[in-house]
Amino acid sequence: MTRKRVGVLISGRGSNLQALVDAAQAPDYPAEILLVISNVPGAQGLARADEAGIAALAINHKDFASREDFDTVLNETLKQAEIDILCNAGFLRLHTPGFVRAWYNRHLNIHPSLLPAFKGLHTHERVLAEGVKISGCSVHFVREEMDTGPIVAQAAVPVLEGDTPDRLAARVLEAEHHLYPHALGLVASGAVRVEGKRVIGTTQQYRQSMLFSPALSGALY
Ligand code: GAR
Numbered sequence: 072m073t074r075k076r077v078g079v080l081i082s083g084r085g086s087n088l089q090a091l092v093d094a095a096q097a098p099d100y101p102a103e104i105l106l107v108i109s110n111v112p113g114a115q116g117l118a119r120a121d122e123a124g125i126a127a128l129a130i131n132h133k134d135f136a137s138r139e140d141f142d143t144v145l146n147e148t149l150k151q152a153e154i155d156i157l158c159n160a161g162f163l164r165l166h167t168p169g170f171v172r173a174w175y176n177r178h179l180n181i182h183p184s185l186l187p188a189f190k191g192l193h194t195h196e197r198v199l200a201e202g203v204k205i206s207g208c209s210v211h212f213v214r215e216e217m218d219t220g221p222i223v224a225q226a227a228v229p230v231l232e233g234d235t236p237d238r239l240a241a242r243v244l245e246a247e248h249h250l251y252p253h254a255l256g257l258v259a260s261g262a263v264r265v266e267g268k269r270v271i272g273t274t275q276q277y278r279q280s281m282l283f284s285p286a287l288s289g290a291l292y
Contacts, residue, residue: 075259078154080162085116087160094252102259142170178213190218195236210254224254
């Protein structure tokens, strides 16, 4: 098995990065994490990469005159490292159209809602304000518009009485840590292809795994 060469883009804590790094320790995982780039110097995720022995660098977007200039350097750095698949893991910056084109269908993002609902920032606050009962997270291929693109897999997470944004975020994050390695595994192993707005799976493995619904343990009321 040839493992796909993966780069991860982060801006902060990097807990999803950690989940990907941990999953890629398994010898039969179809991807290896080879490069981590943060647009924020000093991001916690860079230290996680260092600790795992993965090349980690900060490319500060503030050092560039334009989004295009930043994305050009980002793209060149990834190309130089011969990255096959790019994963945004809490990378809180919009890409330029040219960058999106360069990584088309090889570029994933994780978002902490059941897309297409609740795109953007302050997701959990808005989920609670709308009174929805089920939230979750989604891994999707990146397109120009933020948090948009063909969905690879989603996990459903209950919203519970008394939830605060932080409590809900923590419950969703736990699901993210299962979902992202799973979704990257599907993409890296070639178990999916993109058809228009949809991700189509050809294997039984994929059909059974489009939606996670973490078991609800104990009574909810
Ligand atoms: C995660 O919850 C991720 O889904 C979210 O940022 C957090 C990063 O946490 N991403 C977005 O909201 C993208 N629109 P992490 O740095 O610990 O992985």
